[in-house]
Amino acid sequence: MRHCFWKCFVLLIALFLFEGCAITESDIETWKGTVRGPGKIIAVLLADKFSDELRVRAGVALIEMERYDVDGIAELQGALRKMPEETRRRLVDQMVPRLISILGSGSKQEEGEGPPPPIQVRAKDAAFLILPYASASKQKELMQALVGWLVEDFNNRSLAGNFSAEQIIRQVGSPAASQLVEAMNARLPQQALVKLAELIGQLGDQATKRKAGERIVQIEREMEGPAFGEWIASRLRKQAAASGRQVSENDIARGVAYNREQFIVGGAIPAMHYLADQPVVANRLLEIAKESNSSPEIEARRVAALQALEGHSKPEHNQVLLRIALDSGQPDRVRDYAFDRIGDSKDRSVIPQLWPLAVQSASAAPNAWRVRWRLGSLLLSLGGPEVAAEWFNRLPRSSDEQYAREELYGYAERLSQMRPQPTDLLRSRLNSSAWFEQAIALFYFERVGGEPELAAIEALKTSNTPTKGPHWDEIKTIGALAESVVASMRERLGKAGATKSSP
Secondary structure: OHHHHHHHHHHHHHHHHHOOOOOOHHHHHHHOOOOOHHHHHHHHHHOOOOOHHHHHHHHHHHHHOOOOOOOHHHHHHHHHHHOOHHHHHHHHHHHHHHHHHHHOOOOOOOOOOOOOOHHHHHHHHHHHHHHHHOOHHHHHHHHHHHHHHHHHOHHHHOOOOOOOHHHHHHHHOHHHHHHHHHHOOOOOOHHHHHHHHHHHHHHOOHHHHHHHHHHHHHHHHHHHOHHHHHHHHHHHHHHHHHHOOOOOHHHHHHHHHHHHHHHHHHHHHHHHHOOOOOHHHHHHHHHHHOOOOOOHHHHHHHHHHHHHOOOOOOHHHHHHHHHHHOOOOOOHHHHHHHHHHHHHHOOHHHHHHHHHHHOOOOOOOOOHHHHHHHHHHHHHHHHOHHHHHHHHHHOOOOOOOOOOHHHHHHHHHHHHOOOOOOHHHHHHHOOOOOHHHHHHHHHHHHHHOOHHHHHHHHHHHHOOOEOOOOOOOOOOEHHHHHHHHHHHHHHHHHHHHHHHHOO
């Protein structure tokens, strides 16, 4: 309250002093650096007795001030809020060309030169704050200049000032997103490229996203080319020279290879994720995923490409994905993500192709169970309750068949996620003669079972039926598994009961 009184008092004194005095732009320029100057400038901006030209000059002066004791941008916004709407729009419209001029002044920062000039940063913040007050035509002009300033040097400018590029672009929306495409280039830091793609993917219209999709594919291909490698090499040589280090051409070559992969796997491919609904991007990701080169670098690209396709895989992609997933010569990580993307597609037409391997014997090879697990889980996810009983009946049952602990747990997890849940089917499997069916049922009820199932599971605690397969080190029998499940269920049900009884 005291601060408000003092501020009003200063404004009243300033207005009193103005009576009979001819205020000029020169006075405003002087006041920018005096103790009471900001109050006088605000008074000019608010007073109808002064010309629009002088009042606009006062508004711009608040932006130009470089002071630590007064926030000129906040003072400008506060003054504008006090004005009648018609007056505010008229003055703001006249301020727009001056703000655009400030944003366009100076030269673009060179790479590594640092942040933009403070006056431009203040003008950017002011432009964002006064944008809603301008007329429609001036809003468009200012928005284009504002976003244009950001994208001209996105990496150095995106976090400068009080309002980030993301805040501004989300506020402006689709019109801003179309300008972001121009900012996308291969030499941006990885995080900046990913952020641009994210904003375009979330805010852009279809035409903008299509254009951005084409651009990000061009960028990824550019990163693979020799010119991009030369650019990285020149940077590495400059860095070495600046630090006084001697580096060989072999060192440079290794540095180029490493940094190229960082740009591709950490920048271009993750950026593609936000534009993967565009066919040109999805097709390029599939091309990368199909690469036959077995080097660790290419494997990392393939994994990243399949990760980037998450949420965007379609039925028409599944034949390519199946060839990858079912190829025993492919790296496990690549196959795993191919399975995941097939599941994302929700395409039931692939189920007939999954059956033979989803119920194959795993006794022939040490890790064959892993493929069966992934295919069985995928089949259950796509087929739902309709295939659950048939799947159980077709699982291999020879006396020497082995099932890994995580395999059976994974099946139970998929079964528990079905709607409707196949609870009656799993109850019947608690008394199965096949130990692995009992284990699946136990894992299932550990997740979703209630009091009605506890008695039947308690009865299994005395079972000496052995478990067979990898990773059952601490659980040698069905009885041991049942004991563990009972403890887990009682803890879960006890917590649920405590929650229900709490007020």
